[in-house]
Amino acid sequence: METTIRIQIYIFLTSVYGGLISGLAYDVYRIVRYYFKPKKIITILEDLLFWVAISLIFFYIINKSNWGSLRGYIFIGFFIGGFIYLKILSKILFPLGLKLFDGIINIINNVIIKPFKWVKNILSPKIRKINKIRKIPKEAISEIKRYKKIISNKK
Numbered sequence: 001m002e003t004t005i006r007i008q009i010y011i012f013l014t015s016v017y018g019g020l021i022s023g024l025a026y027d028v029y030r031i032v033r034y035y036f037k038p039k040k041i042i043t044i045l046e047d048l049l050f051w052v053a054i055s056l057i058f059f060y061i062i063n064k065s066n067w068g069s070l071r072g073y074i075f076i077g078f079f080i081g082g083f084i085y086l087k088i089l090s091k092i093l094f095p096l097g098l099k100l101f102d103g104i105i106n107i108i109n110n111v112i113i114k115p116f117k118w119v120k121n122i123l124s125p126k127i128r129k130i131n132k133i134r135k136i137p138k139e140a141i142s143e144i145k146r147y148k149k150i151i152s153n154k155k
Contacts, residue, residue: 013077015078019078023085023090
């Protein structure tokens, strides 16, 4: 009897752990939506994918912890884990995730995007001059055609 109670406590704690993982996945999802601000249709698809992922997490944990047997305390454990995460850990980890994502965006901006902008700013006046020079023959041909039409009409 003692071993079955230990096993059930283990299963309950595993389901609490699954609720914590689900809460973390929700925070990651909130961070992604905060920065990308998707449109309505994309939001619906993202919500669907999020719930499919949470369901997969739920069934994976149930399958690994108690071989797929559903009990009421498993659902209670998941809800308790999610509640603990959202009320306690989310207040710490969500702002930390935002700062981390800001740092990643700044690194990408400074290391990848700014050098390309710098090169573009250096080359763009020269490219504009080259484009103006490339337009001269086209403009000359169009002017020749226009004057040829005017001259041919005066005869």
